[in-house]
Amino acid sequence: MVKRLLFLLAVLLLMLFCLLPFAQMLSVSFKYSWEWGNPSLIPDRINGEAYGELINPGRNVREPYPIMHTLLDEAGLSQGQKNRILRRYREASDIFPFGLYFRNSLLLSLLSALTATFLASLGAYALGRMRFPGKGLINRTVLMVYLLGGVLMAVPLYRMSASAGLLRSAAGTCCALLLIYLVQVLPVALYLLGNYFRAIPTTLDDAGRMDGLSRGGILLRIVAPLSRNALTTVFIYCFIIVWNDYLYASLFLKSYPGLRTLSLGIRFLFFSKNAVWDRIMAASVLTALPVILLFWSIQTNLERGFTEGIKE
Amino acid sequence: MTIPEREARTGRLLILPSLILIGLLTLYPLLYTLYLSFFDVTLGGANSFTGLDNLAGLLSDRIFWRSLGITMLYTAGTTLGTTLFGVAVALLLNRPFPGRRLVLAVVLLPYAAPLISEVYSWQFFFDPVNGLFIDFLVEKTGLFPSRFNLMAEAPVLFIVLFSVWRNFPFTALLVLSRLQVIDRSLYDAAGVDGAGPWHKFLYITVPEILFITSALSLIRFIWNFSKFDEVYLLAPHLRTLPVHTYYTAFTGAMEMGLASALAVIQIIIMLLYISVYVKRVLGW
Numbered sequence: 259m260v261k262r263l264l265f266l267l268a269v270l271l272l273m274l275f276c277l278l279p280f281a282q283m284l285s286v287s288f289k290y291s292w293e294w295g296n297p298s299l300i301p302d303r304i305n306g307e308a309y310g311e312l313i314n315p316g317r318n319v320r321e322p323y324p325i326m327h328t329l330l331d332e333a334g335l336s337q338g339q340k341n342r343i344l345r346r347y348r349e350a351s352d353i354f355p356f357g358l359y360f361r362n363s364l365l366l367s368l369l370s371a372l373t374a375t376f377l378a379s380l381g382a383y384a385l386g387r388m389r390f391p392g393k394g395l396i397n398r399t400v401l402m403v404y405l406l407g408g409v410l411m412a413v414p415l416y417r418m419s420a421s422a423g424l425l426r427s428a429a430g431t432c433c434a435l436l437l438i439y440l441v442q443v444l445p446v447a448l449y450l451l452g453n454y455f456r457a458i459p460t461t462l463d464d465a466g467r468m469d470g471l472s473r474g475g476i477l478l479r480i481v482a483p484l485s486r487n488a489l490t491t492v493f494i495y496c497f498i499i500v501w502n503d504y505l506y507a508s509l510f511l512k513s514y515p516g517l518r519t520l521s522l523g524i525r526f527l528f529f530s531k532n533a534v535w536d537r538i539m540a541a542s543v544l545t546a547l548p549v550i551l552l553f554w555s556i557q558t559n560l561e562r563g564f565t566e567g568i569k570e
Numbered sequence: 571m572t573i574p575e576r577e578a579r580t581g582r583l584l585i586l587p588s589l590i591l592i593g594l595l596t597l598y599p600l601l602y603t604l605y606l607s608f609f610d611v612t613l614g615g616a617n618s619f620t621g622l623d624n625l626a627g628l629l630s631d632r633i634f635w636r637s638l639g640i641t642m643l644y645t646a647g648t649t650l651g652t653t654l655f656g657v658a659v660a661l662l663l664n665r666p667f668p669g670r671r672l673v674l675a676v677v678l679l680p681y682a683a684p685l686i687s688e689v690y691s692w693q694f695f696f697d698p699v700n701g702l703f704i705d706f707l708v709e710k711t712g713l714f715p716s717r718f719n720l721m722a723e724a725p726v727l728f729i730v731l732f733s734v735w736r737n738f739p740f741t742a743l744l745v746l747s748r749l750q751v752i753d754r755s756l757y758d759a760a761g762v763d764g765a766g767p768w769h770k771f772l773y774i775t776v777p778e779i780l781f782i783t784s785a786l787s788l789i790r791f792i793w794n795f796s797k798f799d800e801v802y803l804l805a806p807h808l809r810t811l812p813v814h815t816y817y818t819a820f821t822g823a824m825e826m827g828l829a830s831a832l833a834v835i836q837i838i839i840m841l842l843y844i845s846v847y848v849k850r851v852l853g854w
Contacts, residue, residue: 269663280679297700297701297709381589390581411600414603417826473584521684554675
């Protein structure tokens with residue numbers, strides 16, 4: 259009985275340890291500013307304004323008050339001057355364009371994860387189910403490359419992209435970033451898919467070849483349908499890695515505000531003159547939510563993919 | 571062409587696109603870093619060869635040695651903390667109980683959520699004025715006499731704590747799945763021979779999870795030794811080697827040659843650690 263209670267207490271403490279920062283985030287995102295100093299996690303009064311501002315697309319542009327039009331008319335300015343002033347007012351509005359950043363994050367993550375999963379499924383088929391000289395070396399290289407990353411690669415990659423002239427245009431920057439993300443997730447995709455593919459009996463391939471299928475046909479008709487879960491898992495895992503990136507986005511998208519991702523947007527929001535805790539937290543919640551749901555959906559499969567590979 | 575030759579050609583063809591990308595955007599950049607580390611790189615693009623000047627400059631720089639010290643402390647703390655806590659949690663959850671799946675899902679949250687969304691809730695949580703943490707320690711329990719700013723006063727502790735919190739689920743999940751496949755009959759047999767729970771743990775559980783735990787701790791060392799984002803976002807004034815590399819390369823005079831030399835030193839340290847670890851601990 260005592261043992262049971264101790265166990266229960268340990269599990270509760272563990273859950274509290276994991277959840278507290280998220281509870282804090284959720285709580286502040288719903289609090290009015292006068293309540294930030296209140297240490298209770300439950301707000302006295304619920305304030306949904308921060309979410310309203312982030313989700314409602316119509317409020318992403320600050321419209322000038324009617325009185326400003328009147329004042330500008332009375333100031334005797336030309337139409338061009340008036341428009342310039344109004345435009346500057348709208349641009350200075352500093353409202354967090356959540357929809358835009360969400361779209362940017364989504365596109366970058368989708369494209370790089372899709373390409374990585376496709377290329378890795380070809381490569382992993384070769385590494386996991388075929389025999390050829392040099393395979394061991396390739397396997398080890400992929401594993402080493404998977405462990406490398408971060409800022410050590412950032413210096414040469416940035417330098418290379420700059421000297422290739424890619425950073426001079428928005429399109430070029432996007433291309434450079436997409437390629438870098440692709441290579442960031444490709445090794446882990448190869449590694450995981452290799453593990454999943456190895457677990458499928460090779461006799462199926464032999465049977466396919468008897469029936470006259472080529473290697474490509476076997477991959478497409480036999481291995482891929484059997485690995486639908488594995489392919490989804492790898493795609494989602496890659497998607498999450500790219501979605502969560504801060505470093506490369508911050509280096510490459512500095513000078514293109516329109517291309518910013520959510521990670522970068524929240525960072526800028528923190529430093530902007532409108533840095534308000536409820537908005538930062540609401541943006542954090544909305545950035546985390548899709549990724550958490552996705553991660554939960556692949557949890558079991560992901561575990562299998564990693565443990566298949568770590569063998570004595 | 572014989573069948574094995576055709577097989578080999580098809581195999582290479584399938585892996586080729588991935589290899590080209592990895593070669594072009596990982597292996598080539600590594601060599602390029604090594605190359606740049608011998609040059610004084612200017613923003614305009616004209617590189618002038620300076621030999622080992624960058625390296626010599628670093629080795630005589632106090633900031634470098636300080637960064638190296640902080641990095642060692644951070645990496646040791648996070649590797650040990652993540653591994654020990656991860657294994658402890660795996661052992662705790664390695665039994666059937668109602669709600670186990672839910673607990674596992676909650677435990678994975680810190681690892682699954684985007685870093686950027688955790689950073690600001692941590693800052694708020696430890697905020698000396700508004701945060702729950704200080705309120706609990708000072709007002710609710712009176713463990714500390716006055717409010718303090720953990721982030722400013724003990725930044726290394728703060729980022730180690732964060733890193734353990736964020737990364738232990740990965741270790742816990744994988745160790746747990748190894749625990750689950752241990753052959754039950756081993757325990758039964760040991761029980762018949764009169765082994766108590768402690769001996770069962772020591773002579774069955776530990777050897778079974780030793781390999782995966784050591785492998786995970788090696789991976790954790792490598793990842794945290796080159797960790798940039800967590801440190802930079804939570805304690806921007808604390809210079810670990812990766813953060814120092816970032817500041818050297820991308821702020822101020824953007825000294826990419828010097829930054830490359832820094833990167834090369836870090837890669838060498840990692841390779842040394844890996845080779846010793848793989849031989850001594852993993853026994854390969």
